[in-house]
Amino acid sequence: MRSLSGASVALAAVLALGAFGSVGCAKVNEIKAKKAFKGANQAYQAQDYKKAAALYEETVEADPNLASAYFFLGNSYDNLYKPSKKGDPENDKLLQKAVDNYQKAAEKLSASPKPEDKKLGTLSLQYLVASYGADKLNDPAKAEPVVQKMIQLEPSEPANYFALAKIYEDAGAYEEAEKMLVQAKAAKPSDPAVYMTLAGYYNRQGRFDKTIEALEERAAKEPNNPEAFYTIATYYWDEAYRDFKLKEAEKKAFVVKGLEAVDHALQIRPDYMEALVYKNLLLRSQALLEKDPSKQAALIKEADRLRDKAQELRKQKAAGVS
Numbered sequence: 001m002r003s004l005s006g007a008s009v010a011l012a013a014v015l016a017l018g019a020f021g022s023v024g025c026a027k028v029n030e031i032k033a034k035k036a037f038k039g040a041n042q043a044y045q046a047q048d049y050k051k052a053a054a055l056y057e058e059t060v061e062a063d064p065n066l067a068s069a070y071f072f073l074g075n076s077y078d079n080l081y082k083p084s085k086k087g088d089p090e091n092d093k094l095l096q097k098a099v100d101n102y103q104k105a106a107e108k109l110s111a112s113p114k115p116e117d118k119k120l121g122t123l124s125l126q127y128l129v130a131s132y133g134a135d136k137l138n139d140p141a142k143a144e145p146v147v148q149k150m151i152q153l154e155p156s157e158p159a160n161y162f163a164l165a166k167i168y169e170d171a172g173a174y175e176e177a178e179k180m181l182v183q184a185k186a187a188k189p190s191d192p193a194v195y196m197t198l199a200g201y202y203n204r205q206g207r208f209d210k211t212i213e214a215l216e217e218r219a220a221k222e223p224n225n226p227e228a229f230y231t232i233a234t235y236y237w238d239e240a241y242r243d244f245k246l247k248e249a250e251k252k253a254f255v256v257k258g259l260e261a262v263d264h265a266l267q268i269r270p271d272y273m274e275a276l277v278y279k280n281l282l283l284r285s286q287a288l289l290e291k292d293p294s295k296q297a298a299l300i301k302e303a304d305r306l307r308d309k310a311q312e313l314r315k316q317k318a319a320g321v322s
Contacts (some may be wrong), residue, residue: 033063040072048078067108067117071124074101078127083135095136102128106146110153122157125150129163140167141178158184158194169201177201192218192228208239224263230275233262237282253322258282273317276310279303 056073059066078098084089102124109121125146130136131145144167150160161184168177182203185194194316195218202210215235219228234256240251259282265275283303290296 002151021230028086031064033059033252035068036062037066041070041215044076045210047079049079052076065108067105067112068120070101070105070108071120071127074105077101078131086136092098095131099128099131099137102131105122110149118153122150122154125153126163134170140171143167156187156287157198158188158191161187162197165175165197165201169204174205190221192225194297195221196231201312203235208235208243211235222274224276226272227270229261229265229276230272233258233275233278233282236261237278237285240285245264248289251285255282255289258285270314273310273313276306276313280306280310288314 007202012311019039029100036055036058040059043049043052043055050061053076056076061070061074068075075098077094081094081098082091088124096166100320105124106121106128109117109124112118112121122172128145128151129143132139132146144164147167150157151164154160161180165177165180167182168174178201181194181198188194190248195214197215199211199218202208212232212235215232219225219232222228236254240246240254241256244256259279262275262279262282265272269275280303283299283306287296287299287303290299
């Protein structure tokens with residue numbers, strides 16, 4: 001019995017020492033990771049990405065649970081990668097390392113309850129998508145599920161829908177691209193960016209009516225923002241001036257609508273220099289379409305006055321006069 005008891009005591013002592021050793025080893029690794037992480041961050045801020053990458057590698061080796069280090073490790077490799085050397089094996093390895101670490105960062109950070117970690121996790125996904133872009137890996141098929149995951153994680157964030165819409169548009173899947181942009185609007189209807197992005201998409205597709213519809217929706221959401229109405233005016237002028245397929249009556253109608261929009265902007269902000277410039281341009285377009293010489297001269301005179309006023313405001317701004 002005494003012998004068995006002695007053996008038990010000895011075994012307990014060994015186990016205790018083993019546990020102490022494990023704790024001690026973990027503490028040493030934690031200290032090593034923190035030291036490497038600090039040095040890595042300093043190198044990263046100094047844009048010494050080669051040194052930063054080496055130190056971030058030391059960091060995650062010592063403490064694999066330091067999730068934010070994976071993002072900065074990936075981004076260091078990303079910055080070391082040179083698109084101009086695409087095809088060079090050593091250079092391409094850097095991009096693959098960037099992708100691998102962005103993936104690890106996203107997996108570890110996106111599920112974190114900490115807002116700062118979730119933000120970095122989203123950033124990891126965004127950089128991962130960029131890595132699959134045309135100037136890098138050029139693999140939109142791999143980018144698509146990443147962005148879909150971003151939408152699942154943040155269904156109210158329009159930027160995620162924008163990213164997926166761009167992937168579809170670049171691939172020629174225009175119906176899917178439009179659906180994503182419409183979903184972005186539904187996800188955050190108060191955000192002016194969703195209407196501007198939708199308008200830009202329709203404009204690239206040559207769908208001017210839908211472009212204006214999106215811009216007018218945006219203006220309805222921001223009735224006191226002169227820039228919203230000014231933007232409508234710029235699109236009307238551009239269409240009337242550049243689309244040679246338009247009939248004269250259509251051009252006149254667009255110019256009139258453009259003037260209505262720019263006047264609304266100037267009612268809100270009379271010293272809006274850019275709006276004055278575009279009203280000047282719209283009046284000149286109207287003069288070109290006018291058959292009556294006296295009305296034409298009056299339009300040109302008013303356009304000149306607005307041009308001069310805009311130039312004076314520009315000079316005042318340059319001189320710092322409020």
